[in-house]
Amino acid sequence: MEQKELRAWEALCIQEEPPACRAGCPLNVDARSFAAAMAKGEWSSARAILEKSMPIGGIVARICEAPCEQYCIRKDLGGAIALSALERVCVVNAPSRRKVFRLPPRPKRVVALGGGLSSLTVAFDLAKKGYPVTVYFGGERPGGSLNYFPEETLPQAVVKDELNHLEKLSVAFKPIENFTPDCIASADSIYVGQDDILPETLTVPIQHPDSATFALAEPGWFTGGMHGKEHRYRFITNISEGRQAAISIDRYLQQASLTSGRAALRNGKAKLYTRTDHIAAVPRKKPAAPAGYTLEEAIEEAARCINCQCLECVNHCKYLENFGAFPRVYARQIYNNSAIVKGTHMANTLINSCSLCRQCEELCPNDFSMADLCLEARQTMVREQRMPSSAHWFALEEMHSARTEGSLVRHAPGAETSDTLFYPGCQLGGIRPQQTLRLYERLLELQPLTGIWLDCCGAPAHWAGRKEAFTEIVQQVEKVWQEMGSPRVVTACSTCLKMFRDHLPAVPVESVWRVLAEQAAVDGDPLHVMAISDPCTARDDGDTRAAVRTLLKGLGRVDAPLPMSGKLTECCGFGGLMDCANPAQARQVAEARVAQTDAEIITYCAMCRDQLARTGKPVSHILDLLFSDLAHPAEEKPQSISARRIHRRRLKSALLNRYPAEQQEEKAAWEDVELIIPETVAMMMEERRILEDDIRKVLHKGANGGQHFVHDQSGLAIASAVLGAVTFWVEYTVEKDQYRLERCWSHRMVMRREKA
Numbered sequence: 127m128e129q130k131e132l133r134a135w136e137a138l139c140i141q142e143e144p145p146a147c148r149a150g151c152p153l154n155v156d157a158r159s160f161a162a163a164m165a166k167g168e169w170s171s172a173r174a175i176l177e178k179s180m181p182i183g184g185i186v187a188r189i190c191e192a193p194c195e196q197y198c199i200r201k202d203l204g205g206a207i208a209l210s211a212l213e214r215v216c217v218v219n220a221p222s223r224r225k226v227f228r229l230p231p232r233p234k235r236v237v238a239l240g241g242g243l244s245s246l247t248v249a250f251d252l253a254k255k256g257y258p259v260t261v262y263f264g265g266e267r268p269g270g271s272l273n274y275f276p277e278e279t280l281p282q283a284v285v286k287d288e289l290n291h292l293e294k295l296s297v298a299f300k301p302i303e304n305f306t307p308d309c310i311a312s313a314d315s316i317y318v319g320q321d322d323i324l325p326e327t328l329t330v331p332i333q334h335p336d337s338a339t340f341a342l343a344e345p346g347w348f349t350g351g352m353h354g355k356e357h358r359y360r361f362i363t364n365i366s367e368g369r370q371a372a373i374s375i376d377r378y379l380q381q382a383s384l385t386s387g388r389a390a391l392r393n394g395k396a397k398l399y400t401r402t403d404h405i406a407a408v409p410r411k412k413p414a415a416p417a418g419y420t421l422e423e424a425i426e427e428a429a430r431c432i433n434c435q436c437l438e439c440v441n442h443c444k445y446l447e448n449f450g451a452f453p454r455v456y457a458r459q460i461y462n463n464s465a466i467v468k469g470t471h472m473a474n475t476l477i478n479s480c481s482l483c484r485q486c487e488e489l490c491p492n493d494f495s496m497a498d499l500c501l502e503a504r505q506t507m508v509r510e511q512r513m514p515s516s517a518h519w520f521a522l523e524e525m526h527s528a529r530t531e532g533s534l535v536r537h538a539p540g541a542e543t544s545d546t547l548f549y550p551g552c553q554l555g556g557i558r559p560q561q562t563l564r565l566y567e568r569l570l571e572l573q574p575l576t577g578i579w580l581d582c583c584g585a586p587a588h589w590a591g592r593k594e595a596f597t598e599i600v601q602q603v604e605k606v607w608q609e610m611g612s613p614r615v616v617t618a619c620s621t622c623l624k625m626f627r628d629h630l631p632a633v634p635v636e637s638v639w640r641v642l643a644e645q646a647a648v649d650g651d652p653l654h655v656m657a658i659s660d661p662c663t664a665r666d667d668g669d670t671r672a673a674v675r676t677l678l679k680g681l682g683r684v685d686a687p688l689p690m691s692g693k694l695t696e697c698c699g700f701g702g703l704m705d706c707a708n709p710a711q712a713r714q715v716a717e718a719r720v721a722q723t724d725a726e727i728i729t730y731c732a733m734c735r736d737q738l739a740r741t742g743k744p745v746s747h748i749l750d751l752l753f754s755d756l757a758h759p760a761e762e763k764p765q766s767i768s769a770r771r772i773h774r775r776r777l778k779s780a781l782l783n784r785y786p787a788e789q790q791e792e793k794a795a796w797e798d799v800e801l802i803i804p805e806t807v808a809m810m811m812e813e814r815r816i817l818e819d820d821i822r823k824v825l826h827k828g829a830n831g832g833q834h835f836v837h838d839q840s841g842l843a844i845a846s847a848v849l850g851a852v853t854f855w856v857e858y859t860v861e862k863d864q865y866r867l868e869r870c871w872s873h874r875m876v877m878r879r880e881k882a
Contacts, residue, residue, distance in 0.1 A: 127461050127502070127506070132457060135453075135457040136454050138490070138493070139452060139453040139454035139457070139490075140399060140491070141398075141437060141452040141453070141454055143396060143397040143398040145400070146194075146198065146199055146394060146396040146398070146434065147194040147195075147197055147198050147207075147209070148194070148396075149393075149395055150193055150196065150197035150393070150396075152363065152365070152369075152391060153179050153181075153186075155175075155176060155179045155180060155194070156175055156178070157194055158431065160175045160209075160212070161209070161428045162428075164215075164216060165425055165428040165429040165431065167421070167425055169220035169421075170220050173216050173223075174223070174224075176213060176216065177224055181246070181247045181250035181251060181365065182243075182247070182288040182291075184217055185246075185288050186243075186361075186362075187213040187216065187217040188217060188279060188280050188284070189280060190361065191360070191362050192210035193359045193362060195207070195208070195209055196394070199400055199402060200431070202402075203407040203408070203432075204409045206410070207410075207428070208411070211413070212424055212427060212428055215419050215424040216424075219421060222287075224291075226294045226295060228296065229254065229256035231258065231296070232256040232257050232258075232379075234314040234379040235259075235260070235312060235314050236248070236252050236260070236313065236314065236316075236317065236375060237259075237260050237305075237313040237315070238259060238260070238261045238316075238317045238319060239305065239316065239317065239318045239319060239324060239328055240262070240264060240318065240320065240324055241261055241262075241263025241268035241269055242270030242272075242319050242321030242364065243270065243272065243319075243361055243368065244317075244321050244350045244351030244364045244365060244371070245261055245319030245321075245322065245368065246261070246269070246289075247365050247368030248317045248375070249292055249295075249297045250295070250297075251368075251369055252375060252376065253292065254295060257376075257379070259298070260297075260298045260299075261297060261298065261299050261300070262301065262302045262305040263299060263300070263301065264322045265322070268289055268299045269285050269289070270319075270321055270323070271322075278417070302324060302325065313346075314346065314379055315346045315348070315379055316347050316348070317347075317348050317371055317372075318332055318349040319368065320332070320349060320350070320351045321351030321353070322351070335348065338388070339374040339385060340367060340370055341378075341384060345378075348371040350364065350368050351364040351367055351368060352364075352367065366391070373388070398434060399491045400432070400434040400436065401438065410427070410430070411423055411426050436452075436491075437452060438491075439485070439486035439489050439496070442489060442690060442694075442696070444715045445479055445480055445481060445704070445711060445715065446496065448479075448711055449476055453486070453490075453494050453496055456476060456496065460477060460499060460503050463476075464503065464506060474507075474514060475707070475708060476500075477500050477503045477504060477507070478518070478703070478708070479704055479708040480497060480500040480704070481662065481701040481702040481715070482500065483497065483665070483697040484497045484662070484665060485665070485694060485695070485696060485697070497702070501589075503591075504589075504591025505591040505593050506591075507591065508590070508591045508593070513590075513591065516874060517590070517703075518586065518703050520706055520767075521586040521589075521590065522590060522592070524552075524586065524770075524771075525552075525582050525585075525586040525587060528556070528581070528774060529582045531778075532555070532556075532580060532774035532777075533580050533581045533582075534578065534579070534781060535577070535580070535581070535606055536578055536781070537610070538574060539784045541574075541575055541577070543575065543613075544575050544611060545575040545576070545614065546573050546576040546577070546613055546615070546616055547576070547579045547613050547614070547615050548566050548577070548617075549579045549581070549615050549616065549618075549619075549622060550562045550618045550619065551583070551619025551621070552582040552583075552774065553731075553770075554619060555773065556732075556765070556769075556770030556771065556774045557732040557736055557765045557770060557773070558747065559776055559777040561749040561753055561756050562777060563777065563780060564753045565638065565749065565752075565753075568642070572641065576616075577610065580777065581603065582599075583619075583621065583622040583626065584599035584600060585621050585625050586703060587599055588625070588629075589703045590703060596629075600629050600630060604633070607633055612633075614634045614636070615635040615636075616635070616636060616637070616638050617635060617637065617638060618637075618639075618732075619731065620663040620664040620670065621661070621663040623637055623663070623667065624667070637667070637673060639670055639673045642673075642677060643672075643674075646677050646680040653682035654682060654684070654726075655683075655685075655725050655726075656678070656725055656727065656746070657685070657687070657722075657725040657726070657727050657728070658674065658678065659719065659727050659729040659738065660691060661695070661729065661734050662695055662696065662697040662698075663701065664695070664731075665693055665694075666693070671692060677748065677752070678751070681751045681752070683728070686723060689722050690722065696715070696718075697715060698715070698719060698729075698733065698734040699711070699712030699713065699716045699737050700737050705737070709813075712737070713741075716738050716740055716741050717741050720741050720743040726744050726745075726760060727744070727745045727746070728745070728746045728747070728748060729746075730747065730748045732747060735764075736764035736765060739762065739763065739764050740764055766808065766811075767811075767812060767815060767817060768818035771818075771819055772818070779791075796819075796822045797819075799821075799825050799826050799865065800863060800864045801818060801864065801865055801866075801867060802865065802866040803818070803867050804866075804867065807867045807868065807869065807870065814870070814871060814872065816870050820852075820854050820872075821865075821867065821870060824845050824847040824849070824855075824856050825845055825865050827845070828845030828856075832845065832846075833845065833847065841859055842857055843857070843858055843860070844857050844858075851874055852873070853872060853873055853874075854871075855872065
């Protein structure tokens with residue numbers, strides 16, 4: 127990923143955009159964080175947040191007209207948060223703990239004419255940057271209109287304290303009468319604050335300043351504070367103009383462009399998206415006394431803040447939630463990960479744990495797709511040979527097995543051509559082999575010239591980022607289809623359907639559920655309420671989703687929609703090889719999915735059924751209803767990885783029995799090895815992705831001259847063998863002609879025996 131591409135990804139995620147209240151504040155005060163601190167009663171923290179952005183905070187917080195309130199998202203849900211009142215409560219009850227911090231002195235001198243709010247802001251902002259500033263004030267003392275506020279609103283002691291702080295920052299205050307032409311000559315820049323009483327000789331020459339920079343025609347001269355009593359936000363607007371002028375003065379003195387790269391005021395324009403349809407209206411808190419909120423009332427009012435965030439994707443995705451951030455941050459992490467040549471690649475788990483389901487893209491107002499980001503990263507890592515071999519090894523081995531020992535393609539029994547090929551998908555055949563056969567028989571009844579095609583669509587290679595391998599599989603699949611006469615393909619797997627549509631557009635393909643729905647009764651009496659869990663690969667397949675509901679209606683089932691259904695459906699934890707790369711997270715994803723309903727769940731994806739059933743929740747497959755005599759209990763445990771491998775072979779064998787002329791494949795000698803597998807060992811094998819077939823091969827090799835050891839006293843034996851790139855170890859005892867397993871493990875290292 128290049129820097130330009132990273133910036134494009136970052137721009138899509140709006141979580142770091144300011145909320146509307148902050149975008150509506152001319153001083154960029156973080157009102158969201160301020161309200162959060164106030165809601166917790168953390169007065170000192172709240173004041174620190176104010177003073178981070180506010181000049182002369184003790185004054186501004188007491189008189190701020192809070193234009194931010196007009197942009198508050200709460201305004202239509204009980205009224206905007208009373209930020210102005212909360213600011214007053216904060217500064218009254220929390221003394222300032224700011225420290226005098228000033229950058230090293232600079233040689234350029236600044237003069238501010240007028241002692242009003244805008245001039246004090248210019249002095250505050252520039253003095254902190256090290257510029258010596260002299261403020262020439264009108265009237266008897268600095269402050270302009272600040273000297274005429276009621277004491278209960280703005281105590282003069284507060285004004286004096288803020289002026290003392292400015293003096294500590296090396297700001298000098300002098301009466302305007304002391305301003306002479308020599309002062310102009312000695313100044314490097316001059317600011318004219320029109321919110322104070324100034325002699326006409328100083329104000330008459332002032333023409334309209336530049337609206338963005340507040341620069342006057344005379345180089346080095348700037349102005350602001352042009353709004354009087356008639357302006358709705360008189361004080362905060364004058365302060366804002368002073369700040370913008372200070373930015374221009376700093377740039378001018380550094381001989382930089384006044385406009386280049388300058389952030390414009392947002393005026394309430396915020397990109398941050400925040401859902402409010404789930405937020406209840408809560409009325410604005412009214413203070414019991416005219417003086418304003420008590421501390422308790424302030425906490426209650428601040429708690430009304432809805433803490434505007436986007437996080438739409440994070441709030442609905444365990445994967446995004448588990449890594450503790452949001453897509454903009456993840457894009458940076460993935461970029462940094464790809465930039466590491468040697469060393470620890472911390473984002474590998476992040477990249478490989480995504481289910482690639484695209485729910486985030488549906489939820490995001492800017493269509494940010496973690497699926498695209500992670501898939502591209504996987505492809506890059508594979509291409510550069512930096513993908514850990516363990517990340518997807520087992521899934522790719524399963525795919526290879528399904529495409530070799532479990533594969534089969536034939537026309538209908540007794541036929542030489544096919545109008546249709548039934549492509550059940552490798553997972554349905556591995557999990558529900560008998561139901562797969564029955565489903566094929568049903569299709570033969572509807573369309574006699576229906577052939578059978580057992581294969582894997584290559585989704586694991588695609589998900590693993592193995593672009594070249596996947597392209598080769600796609601070409602092989604297309605070649606088989608062409609050799610079979612280019613018939614229509616009907617599949618029972620939503621993932622296969624998506625793979626065909628996305629990567630083999632020439633192949634006419636549709637869901638078996640649509641085919642069955644065309645023949646289904648649609649007037650079944652509603653007998654039972656079930657929640658349909660759509661596979662994430664059916665997200666964009668509204669026709670298939672509708673067909674499934676038609677079938678279920680005909681079977682007397684009423685759908686109790688899950689909160690996240692249809693276009694927003696969630697992954698079961700298997701997609702994108704999540705279960706392979708991060709099995710603990712896959713369990714969390716499944717648990718979150720089933721927690722959305724109290725109803726019994728039904729799905730039409732075999733892998734979804736087993737993944738969700740791992741939680742202990744009753745989950746049925748639609749075939750359990752269509753073929754009740756072959757129904758599996760909804761409480762049935764998922765099929766083991768070993769059983770899936772065995773089922774595929776048996777399904778292939780059962781189908782070949784329909785073709786008498788076909789020669790059955792000979793059974794391998796190792797398949798006759800009989801095992802006794804205690805439950806604890808079965809769980810160990812499942813967790814470690816060790817197949818019964820692997821164990822049988824190791825034991826068979828050990829019994830026929832391979833490597834094995836026997837402990838004389840305990841009778842325990844250990845056999846070891848290298849199968850492919852994996853070394854397997856099995857600890858066992860022999861009971862008659864059976865092997866009782868005690869432990870097993872494996873590692874992906876090839877150990878070489880050196881000759882002496």
